[in-house]
Amino acid sequence: MKKNLSILFAIIAWFALLTQYYLMIENRVASVGETTIRFISFFTILTNSIVAVYFTIVSLKNASDSSGKINKPGVLTAVTVYITIVGLVYQLLLRQIWHPTGLQKLVDELLHSVMPVFVILYWYLFEEKSLVSYRQVPKWLIYPLIYLVYILIRGSMAGFYPYPFVDVTILGLKKVLINSVLLTGVFYLISLLFIFVGKLTARDKKQVINQG
Numbered sequence: 549m550k551k552n553l554s555i556l557f558a559i560i561a562w563f564a565l566l567t568q569y570y571l572m573i574e575n576r577v578a579s580v581g582e583t584t585i586r587f588i589s590f591f592t593i594l595t596n597s598i599v600a601v602y603f604t605i606v607s608l609k610n611a612s613d614s615s616g617k618i619n620k621p622g623v624l625t626a627v628t629v630y631i632t633i634v635g636l637v638y639q640l641l642l643r644q645i646w647h648p649t650g651l652q653k654l655v656d657e658l659l660h661s662v663m664p665v666f667v668i669l670y671w672y673l674f675e676e677k678s679l680v681s682y683r684q685v686p687k688w689l690i691y692p693l694i695y696l697v698y699i700l701i702r703g704s705m706a707g708f709y710p711y712p713f714v715d716v717t718i719l720g721l722k723k724v725l726i727n728s729v730l731l732t733g734v735f736y737l738i739s740l741l742f743i744f745v746g747k748l749t750a751r752d753k754k755q756v757i758n759q760g
Contacts, residue, residue: 550673551607554603555603557599557603557663558604558606560662560663564658564659569587571651585706591692592659595630595631596634596663599627599663605618606619622684622688624671625677626688628668628675629735630691631668632664632668633738634660634664635664635665636734636738637731638661639660641713645712671746677743678751680743685736685739685740689736700716703716703717704716713727713731
């Protein structure tokens, strides 16, 4: 089951990513090179790429092989936290200002709604939740913090900010930094929540097994 789900989710993720890139190139307002850079400047794209790579690697590994960093407890939880943030930010902050249609709407829902749900389900089924440590959370924050630094530097040079809440030209640097601190806090809290819920469900499952 794990391998079959991994293959299915990998296919869906790659389809959504490649189709989104195609649509951006087809509707570009800048050069192909600039459009490509903008494409990989979206946290949604980078995170769904991480998801796609993760499921691809799991799909290619032997089901009985539990070795390797990809299966280390916490890796799946970190990926789940990232894609959950993608879903939450889109649903709460971006959906109201973006109204795609046709193929773009399908891809949009796959990237922002479907994949987060799929990954959370996969995490619930297969993560070694009892072995995930709260001490891992600071390491998980490295990715979003590096991303933040990148888009601010890139934005200052190219004038392109992928999301309105980090657009320095409109909000100013102070407001963007405040938003960034708040988002970092959300990352931290969501990470703690997943670990807490994971340990809780793992304990309950163990109790049920022992009682049985």
